[in-house]
Amino acid sequence: MAYQVLARKWRPQNFHTMVGQEHVLRALVHALDEQRLHHAYLFAGTRGVGKTTIARILARCLNCEEGVSSTPCGVCSSCVEITEGRFVDLIEVDAASRTKVEDTRELLDNVQYAPTRGRFKVYLIDEVHMLSTSSFNALLKTLEEPPPHVKFLLATTDPQKLPITVLSRCLQFNLKNMPADQVAGHLRNVLTSEEIPFAEASLWQLGRAAKGSMRDALSLTDQAIAFCGGDLTESSVNQMLGSIDQGKVVAIVSQLQQGNASQLLHLIKELAEHGQDFVVALEDLLSLLHQVAICQVLPDAPVSVQFDQVKVQELAQSTSPADVQLFYQMGIMARKDLAAAPVVQAGFEMALLRMLAFRPQLHAGQMQVAAPQISPQAVASNTTAIAEAQPEPEPQPEPEPESAPKAKIEPEPEQAPQPEIQPEETYQHQATQAPVIESPPWDEEPQLEQEPQLEQERQLEPERQPEPVAMAEPEPEAVVAPQKPAHDWTLADLSEPNWIQVFNDLNLSGMTHAIAANMVFAQRQGTHLQFTLEQGQSSMLNDTHQSRICEALEKMFGCELKLSIGIGKAQTETPFANRQRREAQHQNEAISSLQNDPNVASLTTAFNGQLDTDSVLPVNPIEI
Template identity: 75%
Template sequence: MAYQVLARKWRPQNFHTMVGQEHVLRALVHALDEQRLHHAYLFAGTRGVGKTTIARILARCLNCEEGVSSTPCGVCSSCVEITEGRFVDLIEVDAASRTKVEDTRELLDNVQYAPTRGRFKVYLIDEVHMLSTSSFNALLKTLEEPPPHVKFLLATTDPQKLPITVLSRCLQFNLKNMPAEQVAGHLRHVLTSETIAFAEASLWQLGRAAKGSMRDALSLTDQAIAFCGGDLTESAVNQMLGSIDQGKVVEIVSQLQQGNASELLKLIGELGEQGQDFTGALEDLLSLLHQMAICQVLPEAPVSVQFDRAKVKELAQQTSPADVQLFYQMGIMARKDLELAPDLQAGFEMTLLRMLAFRPQQHAGQMKITEPQTQTQTHTQTHTQTQAQAQAQMPESIIAAEAVVESAAESLVEQAKQVKQVDESAAQGMPVTEMASVPDAPHEEPSVPEAVLVQETAPVQDSPPWEEEPMQAQQPVFNHAHEEQQGEPEPQLEQAAAAEPASAPESESESESESESESESESESEPAVAEGLMPAKSGRDWTLADLTQENWVKVFNDLNLSGMTHGIASNMVFAQRQGTKLQFTLQQGQSSMLNDTHQGRMREALEAMFGCNLELTINIGKTQIETPFANRQRRETEHQQQAIIALENDANVASLTTAFNGQLDTNSVLPVNPIEIET
């Protein structure tokens, strides 16, 4: 009798002998036992995961002579014929070779006829996604409402290519790739039944090489049996697959842990001479690091048969968790960059050298042995030495600038402490005259850098335009602290404060009214400030005689316009006036937005300003005179240039650029004060 390959010989004949896909088998077993059968099933998954096998077992369950159940007998004529592939009512179709619509129509011509031998006529269509669009359309109606004696079993490796109309008519089951442990366990059962000697590590290598496919694993096992002469050893299987010896992977991690770069390069050279796949070597390295991380968290966790358990635990104890995580992360990132290297060996070498270069200098064992106090002292000494070396390499200008910044910071901290002490004394009820006797508050002015003194003495209104509002808000705090450090307040102020208690309510009411009026004025000016313009302050009564080409920009600023109408009017210029007839010229690029509505709003705004009925005409053309919009842009540009020039001429900015060899980024300069509207 001819030899039968393992993939066909060990094909499961019932659901209970299948390996994996429990989520699919459970649903099918319950449906068969409870007689809840659908008319169309779709099995999707990659190659070799059991799509066709499940479909044939389901056909056997449906047509077993002992009845519909999840456990076919396997000995009746129907079961035997289905197993041998000669059952007349099981029509297997390869959709990859029969894609035309004529083939589908020919297939469906016999659907209405009852089965010849079995209970159901089963159509098993493999690689159904290869059918043409016309074939799917011809299949839709029959697939949705087939005769009671017809069952459709569809199998595909790419369900995304199936029309949604087909998917909606089927029960879809997605088969998963099987893990290497499950594949290795089934191979162990097969080789034991075939009385073939094997090593556990060789089964693991075959399971990983199968990439989740049981058929690929059995085919590789057939090849390994022929290659090894009936005795599957780890070295022989590695040589056949071209995979790296796991002992080499363990040695690589050991040398990484020791930081021995010469031995690492020697090991990589040996792997290159053997023609090893460095992509697989990197994957094996990541698998070992993964096992080490698990052992560090759970020492009693099981270790895969790929590596020696004792060696993995030893490496996990010798390597710090930080190093393991660092090596693993670098290896993961190197996987996508490995193909970009000049050759795979060079990319693998750079990955290991990168792990050595970025590895923390302090060993994990030292971190555990070192006491906290000693560790802190060592860290302080190392930081001091590093800082001293860095200062020795700095230019003198940078060191001087840093000294100025540090002295300024110390002075500001000292002032804050003094202000806090004065506030605490006031809160405790200490008289004002006793504040000068506080021992920690000096009477003389503290030494403050020149830049800080300039900020304290300069008035707020004279500050340069680039000063931000938070810095200006902090100025009174420093000045207040400076004033309180001068000593006791003048007695005249105390007497005046004591002599005016009766007028306090009146003054408070006046101050409240003043603050309310100020807040109202501020709230009214907020919209204009938000738009980058100050509110109009002319307040004049315009007449038609005032409307000239030179005054149009000022008149426009007082018009009550908003939105798109305001934008259109800003691109117009005044042409001429004849009595109450006004003519304007609008730029050509803005003509598409002009309509009767906007023109009516402009006329109403002009009539409200001049107090008479007007006739408005707007012509389209080129404007020789500056429009309000162009005027606004020009003044904003000039305002921006003034801010840049003020920064470039500032002494503090010049000292900073000189000390740090810096350059002013003019694109980041924004004026603080908004431009004013022409009135």
Template identity: 50%
Template sequence: MSYQVLARKWRPKSFREMVGQEHVLQALINALDHDRLHHAYLFTGTRGVGKTTIARILAKCLNCEQGVSSEPCGECGSCLEIAEGRSVDLLEVDAASRTKVEDTRELLENVQYAPTRSRYKVYLIDEVHMLSTSSFNALLKTLEEPPPHVKFLLATTDPQKLPATVLSRCLQFNLKNMPPEQIVGHLGNVLEKEMVSFEEPALWLLGRAASGSMRDALSLTDQAIAFGSGKLVEADVRSMLGSVDLSFVYQLLEGVAAGDPAELLAIVARMAEHAPDFEGSTDELISLVHRVAVAQVVPEAIDNSWGDAERVASLARSITAEDAQLFYQIALNGKRDMGLAPDPRSGFEMLLLRMLAFRPAAVIDESLGPADLQPAPANSASSSAAVEVGTPVKKSPDSVGEGAPSQPQAAASHHTERKRELASQDSPAAPVRSQPEPAPQAAAAPAPEKAPLAAASEKQAIGGVTPENWCELLPQLGLLGMVQNIASNMQLLTVTGDTLEFVLDADNASLFNDGHRDKIRLALQNYFDCELSVSISVATPPGETPAMRQARARNERQQRAVAEIENDPRLQALLANFDGELDITSIAPLD
């Protein structure tokens, strides 16, 4: 007996054997079991999702000699004839090869005659959107009011091309693409019954390459079995599909996180030795960045289908949430532009270099001089934190080459004193290339060494912040975006030595992570010019947060504005004379 391909050998013979499409099967099963049958059904969906298979099973259900039901016997003459494709009462028509109106008229000439030996005469028209306009017009009347012994089953991959008059005469069922999980599960069952050894990662490669089509997945499996001499090995399947080894993708993202362009180009060179599909590699990179972003928000939701959950979690810790979103967007745009590149490899390399080039490192405060700035290390998680905080990392006074300034007594006086020092320098602070000369008095005095983390200095540095004035201090930290929103919903509980303990409102903590805490700590350290420890717990604040205070103040201003308007004598006179009504929602305070 000749070999039969898997896609045909394992085609479902009943609704019970179908994989997926539960939303369609449930409707058909209920209609068959309760004898609520329509005269025309339209099945739509991409290739290989089960349109023709469901239509054939439905024809078998309609004509089974045991009676109309959702479970045909599969053993009677009618069931066997339909399964073997030789039933005279199931007329399968390929509309792509019979597009002329004459073909449609010839097909419909025998509609009026009763079926030869079955209960119904079933017309299965595949790729019905290929019919011409004249063919559709010839079909309309019969499609709307066919004889009671006729059923129409239409299938198409492009329902937009069908006239609205045809759509309105059919029950339409939209079949969905198969998710990789369903495809992998079905492939595993088929290979076990075929007694073919396989590696599960190889099935996941086939499931993703099938792009939602079960028929494509089975066809690729046939090809992979032949390629691997009767077994499915991940390396062989990757080679067959031209897929890149996932280890390269991990190394690429780790290289981007480390800010190492030389390592990135070296990895791409090693990838090129295996003649990979760089567009497919871009898809794998996008998928990995997506999994990293999910792991940062919901760590327990990491997909471990590849057995790499630990590595994904490690990448999630080494990349900030903002950088993950930036990398994802750059990769998407890079995939779109890859067709414009001279060759796929150069387009892929530029995509990676763009991730490094556009990754934020620092924001320069123009009020400070070049001696006050130091570059943040590219591989540190705090590099992007400096961007969102909006405050540059400042050197200690001894590295600037000036006399040690007097330690500020309060938080507000610290920046004022710093600006006075800069104003006394001879050269302006804005240029980056020229080194400003120190003030004469500072040059005469030797630069004393600053003891690291001296207890007395720390006390003076953070002595300006208390739980009572946290609301006034917050706007001076220069926080932006999500970090500023989180900080505004925190209440400062205690200040002990160099440790600040906060409580974050639980109602505003859904997106909070350790990266936000590090950025808040960095902003406080830059403001007070000393090392600090920040503890943030999630609970209901016992007191008022800055956000709560701002909302209360806004509400009070609104109430005062409404009261002033309502008590205005001129407005009261207008309302009384013209029988008017005041729209309170239109009142807004001017301050």
């Protein structure tokens, strides 16, 4: 016996065994059981969602010898002939090949005659939108008032092309694309019945590749059985479909969370070597970020079979919700831009690099990049050059013009220009070695670039700078990075009124900083601190953020602490609300200052102008 493909072998024979389209099946089942039948039905939907299948089942229900019902017997001669496609009273027409008006008139000439075998004469017109305008006009009268023994079943993939006069004469049912998990569930039943081994992840990949079409899913399954030799493994199905290994997707999100740019580029290179489709890779990345975001809000929510639930939960704990939302939004925008990229791989790389560059908790100087290959001698030479280029806090040659006797003991004047040349030579050497500096150029203080010039000016005109030490002092301070607390806090100082000042001295950042900013101090019992977090921020709180807040408090107070954070309504002003109030007050003061400025008033009067208060920004930010 010849092999029958899965798409035909597993075509449903009644409404109760059909998968999906419940909204359509429910209406048809009730209409059949209650004998409330319309004379024309229109089924619209994309390919492979069940339009023709539903029409044939409906024809079987109408002509079953057991009577009209939603459950045809399937064994009578009418049911068997309809299943085999040889029932004389089921006239199937392919409108794509019979578009002329003569074909439609020939079809309608036999409408008036009673059915030969069945209870109804059923006309199944597939791709009805392909009929010409003349054909539609010829069909209208019969479609509106057909004989009682005639039923019209129309199917189309493009209902927008149908005339409104045809749509108004039919009961229209819009069939939906089936979700990947529903398709995977049906494939599981099919392969179990066919006794073919499979991996769960491979079924999900086939369901997703079908893009909502059950027929396409069964056809891809036939192809996968042949490709895999009868055993559907995840790696083999991925290789057939050109999809990405989901372990690589998890690794990409993990490296994004760590800010490891070099490892990200290495993963992209591996994907390119295996010929992966980067459009599919970006879609998988978005799917994983979606699962992580759900897990952050509902930790017990089920995870799609394509990803490992333990790994998704680990990413949900280690990645801040703000980063997940940012990555997802940038991925959505990059998906639109991939078509415009000169190379799809380059567009995918740029999408990931943008995710790193715009992370709220990571700037470019913190990215983990591959270290340049530089010899130890070059590093030592560069370190020496940088040290020589920086000005000393108290230069020795400067104070000497104050004492005339000392000036006479100094060497001859021809050696005096040497201090002018020395800083310039040192600066040139520093500029040559500049690429060795690990921090990016936008993180350097601008004063460092001006130091050689300032040093030369001080040595050329000492009489105009009698106190050079005062000018040299601010320079080293400009590059001091660590921030010290404004107060030396003790645990006894922590109270509800001064929590805002304590918070401002905590070394927090990113989402942890945002959570702490929406907390108020509740009470202290020994080393047990209790805080209350605003209800609106409760979804962002997890063990990671609570641990970071506790560590920052322990570092500030110098002792081990126990931290409890409750959810509720803050009775006092949170640090975030305090800052918002003071910023609004600062903004209003800036606007008031401009409105009361006489120059602004004169310009407004002279040019009949108006002050745009929305564009006003304070010159100086508010003080913490």
